[in-house]
Amino acid sequence: MTRQINYSAIALLLILFSSCSSIRNSTGTSYTLITPDGSIFDKEIKVRMALSDEVGGDIRYTTDGSEPGPDSPVYKAPIVLNETCQLNASIYIDANKESRTSRAKFIKASPPSPPQRTILCVIDSTHHDMFDELPLENIRSLISRGVLYKNAVNLVSVPVKHLENYQWNLPTSYPPVSAGTVFLGTPDLNKHLIQQSFPGRAAFISNSTMFFPGKSNTNGRYITDSYAIAHDLQDTIPGDETEMKDDSVVREAERIIESDNPQFISIYMHAAAYAAQNDSKAGRDILNRESDWYKSMLNTDRCIGALTSWLDKKGYMKETVIIIAGCNGVNEKGLRSPTDISTTETSIIICGKNIKRKKEFQYAESIDLMPTICWLNGKDYSEFCQGKVLSEAFEGQAESIRSDHWLSRLNHVLLAYNELISKPSTQKILSRSGSDSKNKEKDKNKDKNKAEDKDKESVLSESMRGFLGMDKISSWQISCSSLAELACQNETILKEIRDSRSSYSDTPKEDKSKGKHHNKQK
Numbered sequence: 001m002t003r004q005i006n007y008s009a010i011a012l013l014l015i016l017f018s019s020c021s022s023i024r025n026s027t028g029t030s031y032t033l034i035t036p037d038g039s040i041f042d043k044e045i046k047v048r049m050a051l052s053d054e055v056g057g058d059i060r061y062t063t064d065g066s067e068p069g070p071d072s073p074v075y076k077a078p079i080v081l082n083e084t085c086q087l088n089a090s091i092y093i094d095a096n097k098e099s100r101t102s103r104a105k106f107i108k109a110s111p112p113s114p115p116q117r118t119i120l121c122v123i124d125s126t127h128h129d130m131f132d133e134l135p136l137e138n139i140r141s142l143i144s145r146g147v148l149y150k151n152a153v154n155l156v157s158v159p160v161k162h163l164e165n166y167q168w169n170l171p172t173s174y175p176p177v178s179a180g181t182v183f184l185g186t187p188d189l190n191k192h193l194i195q196q197s198f199p200g201r202a203a204f205i206s207n208s209t210m211f212f213p214g215k216s217n218t219n220g221r222y223i224t225d226s227y228a229i230a231h232d233l234q235d236t237i238p239g240d241e242t243e244m245k246d247d248s249v250v251r252e253a254e255r256i257i258e259s260d261n262p263q264f265i266s267i268y269m270h271a272a273a274y275a276a277q278n279d280s281k282a283g284r285d286i287l288n289r290e291s292d293w294y295k296s297m298l299n300t301d302r303c304i305g306a307l308t309s310w311l312d313k314k315g316y317m318k319e320t321v322i323i324i325a326g327c328n329g330v331n332e333k334g335l336r337s338p339t340d341i342s343t344t345e346t347s348i349i350i351c352g353k354n355i356k357r358k359k360e361f362q363y364a365e366s367i368d369l370m371p372t373i374c375w376l377n378g379k380d381y382s383e384f385c386q387g388k389v390l391s392e393a394f395e396g397q398a399e400s401i402r403s404d405h406w407l408s409r410l411n412h413v414l415l416a417y418n419e420l421i422s423k424p425s426t427q428k429i430l431s432r433s434g435s436d437s438k439n440k441e442k443d444k445n446k447d448k449n450k451a452e453d454k455d456k457e458s459v460l461s462e463s464m465r466g467f468l469g470m471d472k473i474s475s476w477q478i479s480c481s482s483l484a485e486l487a488c489q490n491e492t493i494l495k496e497i498r499d500s501r502s503s504y505s506d507t508p509k510e511d512k513s514k515g516k517h518h519n520k521q522k
Contacts, residue, residue, distance in 0.1 A: 030055040032075075032089035032102040035482035037404045039388035040107045040397065042375055044082040046383055047106070049075045049089055050485035053492060057093035070095040078481070084108045112354040112394065114377045116319040117257065119265045120369065121307075122177065123300060124208070125273040125293070125336065126326030128345040133287050134297055138305025139324060139349065146351025147393040149364035153408045154346060155182050156415065157328050158338045158470045165474040167221040170210065171336070172473065173328050173344070173366070178223055178266075180370030180385030182407065182483050185474030190221040192382035194264070194370045195228075201263040203229035205252050208270035227266075229256060234270075245296075246271045246303045254310055263377065269303070272296045273328065280334035287332055308351075321352035321376060325369060338470070339418060344411045350393045359399075364390055365407040367483075386483050410487040417467055417494055426460075426501055460500040467493045 035048045049059050059075035060068040065086035075089065084107050091099035128151075130136065157173040160166050165185045168175045175184050178193045195202040204211070204227040211224050212232040224230040233248050246269040253267055275296035279286050286293035304324065311317040326346025330336050337343050348364050354376075367387035374381035375389045391397040420426060468476055468490055480486040 030091055030099040032059050032061075032091060032099065033482060033484040033488065034087065034089060034102050034104045035386050035406075035484050036104070036388040037102075037484075038104040038106060038400075039371070040109045040375065040391045041081070041389065042108070042110060042378055043380060044080050045106060046078045046080055046385075047087065047104075048078045048386070048482040048485075050481055050488075051091060052099075052488055055091060055093075055098055057091045057098050059089055060092050061087060061089040063087055067101060068092075070097075081106050082108070109391075109397075111376050111378055112396065115321045115353040117261065117263060117265060117316070117321075118373055118377060119253070119267065119307075119320065119322045120177075120373065121267045121269065121304065121322065121324050122174075122327045123272060123324065124268065124270045124328050125276045125330045125334075126297075126328075126346050127286065127293075127330060127332075128342050128347075129287070130297065131347070134294065134301075136297070136301040138301045138308065141305070142308065142322070142324065142349050142351045143360075144358055146349060146355050146357060147359045147361065149348040149350075149361050149390070151362055152325065152346050152348040152364045152366065153405075153411065154327060154329065154344050154366045155407065156338055156341075156344050156411045156470070157336050160470060160473055163471065163474045168223070169221070170223065171328060172470070175223065176367045177325070177327065177369050180367045180382055180387045182367065182386075182410065182486070183384060183477040183480075186384055186477050189382075189384055190225055192384055193223070193226065194373060194381070195226050195266075197374050197379040197381055198262075198264040198377070200228045202227050202266070203231075203256050203260065203262040203264070204266045204268070205231050205233065205249055205256070206268035206270060207233045207246065207249050208268060208273070209234040211268065229260060229262060231256075246300045247306075250303045250307045253307060257316070264373065269300055272300060273330075276330045276334035276336075278334075284334070285332050286330065286334045291334075293330075293334060317352065319353055321350065321355060323351075323369065323373070324349040325366070327366070339415060341411060341415055344408075348390075350390070354395050355393055356395055359393070361392060361399075363402050363405060363408075367407065404484065406483045406487050410483065410490065413487060413490045413494055414469060417469055417490070417497070420494070420497060420501070421464065460497060463493055463496040463500060467497070 031052045033050045033052055039045060049061065051059065060070070060072040061075055062068050062072050063081070063085040065088065068088055068090040070092055081087070087104045087106060088101050090097055090101045127133070154173040155176050157171045159171050165187070167190050168184060172184065176182055178195070179189055183189070195204070204224050209232050211222060212230065212235070213222055231252055233252060249267055249269055253265060256262065256265065272293055275292035276286055278292045284291045288294060308317065308322065311320055325348045328336050329343040329346050331340050331343055348369070365387060367385070368390050369387070371381050371385055371387045372390045376394075392399045468479060468486060476486055480489060
C-alpha cells in the first residue's frame with residue numbers, strides 16, 4: 001500500500017536537530033507572542049501576550065495601528081478588546097526597542113443569523129489517512145456541501161488521571177475540545193466548558209460510559225457536567241449494538257431533536273475506538289479491509305449519512321450546522337500512541353447554514369471548536385479559551401491562512417523531549433547526576449574532566465526539571481500564560497538539554513557505535 005510523505009516526521013526531526021531558531025524571526029531578533037494572533041469576535045475577546053524568549057524587558061503595545069514606542073502602555077495582564085483593532089506589540093528595555101513588531105488584527109463582527117441547532121459529532125480513534133484509504137461516501141458528501149480542514153491537530157493523547165489538580169477522568173485530547181485551551185489544570189476550568197454557554201439548551205450523547213460518573217468513574221471532573229441532557233447509551237443499551245456500532249447514538253440524537261430541540265448537541269461516537277482495540281490485540285493493520293476498525297468506520301460513515309438524510313428529510317438541515325471532528329487518533333496498529341505524532345492529526349468538517357461550500361483549508365486546532373461554535377451562535381465563551389474562530393468557513397468572511405501552529409509545535413516538542421530522555425545514553429548521564437557537593441569537590445581535585453562532566457550532568461538535570469512535559473500538565477498555567485509561550489519555552493529548554501547532552505563526553509560515541517553496528521547487520 002502506497003504511503004504519502006510523512007511531513008509530521010520531517011517536522012519532528014527539524015525540531016530535534018535544529019537550534020530551535022523558530023522562536024526568532026529571520027533577523028534573529030525577539031518578538032512578542034500574541035494569543036490568539038488575530039480572530040473575529042462578537043462581543044469581546046481576551047488577548048494574551050508573552051516574550052518569545054528570555055530577552056527581558058517590557059511588552060509595549062498599541063491598539064490603533066500605530067507603532068509601539070517607549071511611552072506606549074506596558075502589557076501586564078490579558079487585555080480585553082471590545083472593538084475592531086490592529087494590535088501591535090514590541091519589546092522595550094528602557095527606551096530602546098529590542099524586537100521586531102508583532103501584529104494581529106481583531107475584527108468585531110456579528111455572526112450571521114444563528115442556526116436553530118449546532119451538532120458537534122466527534123469520532124473517537126480516527127486515522128490521519130482515512131480519507132485516502134477508506135470509501136467514506138457520506139462524509140465525502142458532507143465535505144462537498146461544506147468546508148474541510150484537512151489537518152486538525154489535537155493535544156497529544158496521554159492518560160494523566162492521577163496528577164495533582166488535573167481535573168479530568170479522560171485522556172488529554174478530548175477536554176480541549178470543550179474547554180478551548182490546553183491549560184487543563186486551570187482551577188475551576190470545568191465551570192467554563194462549552195455547555196455553560198448554552199444553559200438549559202445543550203445535550204450530550206455517547207456510547208461510552210467514560211464520560212459519565214458511575215461505578216468505574218469515581219474521581220475527577222466529567223465532560224458531561226452541566227449539560228441539560230446527558231445520555232450514557234453504553235449504560236442503558238447492553239451488548240454489541242452499543243459498543244461496536246454508532247447506530248444507537250444517531251437514533252438517540254434524532255429522538256432528542258424531536259422531543260427537546262436543544263440548541264447545541266454534542267455526539268461522541270466511540271465504536272471505532274473499541275474496534276481499534278480489538279485489532280491492536282489481534283495484531284491487525286486497521287487499514288486492512290478485514291479489520292474491525294475498517295468495518296466500524298464504514299458503519300460510522302453510514303450513521304452520519306443516516307443523520308444528515310434524516311435532517312434533510314425533516315427540513316431541519318437548512319437551520320442546522322453539523323461539525324464532524326476526529327479525536328484520539330490511532331496509528332495503523334490501532335494504538336493511541338503518545339510517541340506517534342500522526343495520532344494527533346485528524347480532520348474537521350463543517351457543513352450547513354451560512355457555511356461555504358466545497359472549500360478546503362489545511363490547518364486548524366481542536367481548541368478552535370469552542371470559540372467557533374460559540375461565535376456562530378452569538379454566545380460568550382470561556383475566559384480561558386485560547387482558540388480562534390474558524391471564520392474563513394463562514395459565508396461573507398474573508399479567507400485567511402493561519403500563521404501560528406502552536407498546538408502542533410507543542411506536540412512536536414513534547415514528543416521530541418520524550419524521545420530524547422528515553423535514550424539509554426541520556427538515562428546513563430542522569431543516573432550519575434545528583435552527587436553531593438563533597439563528592440563533587442573530590443572529583444574536581446582528582447580529575448578535572450570528570451568534574452566538568454559532573455557540571456554538565458547538573459545542567460542537564462536542571463534543564464529537564466524546567467521542561468513542562470505531560471507530567472506537569474496540571475501546572476502549565478503557573479509558568480505560562482498562553483499556548484504560544486508554553487511551546488516556545490519548551491523549545492528553548494529542549495535546545496539546552498540537547499546541547500548539554502551532546503557536549504557530554506560519553507554521549508556521541510555511544511550513539512555512533514550503535515548506528516554503525518546496525519548498518520553492518522543490514
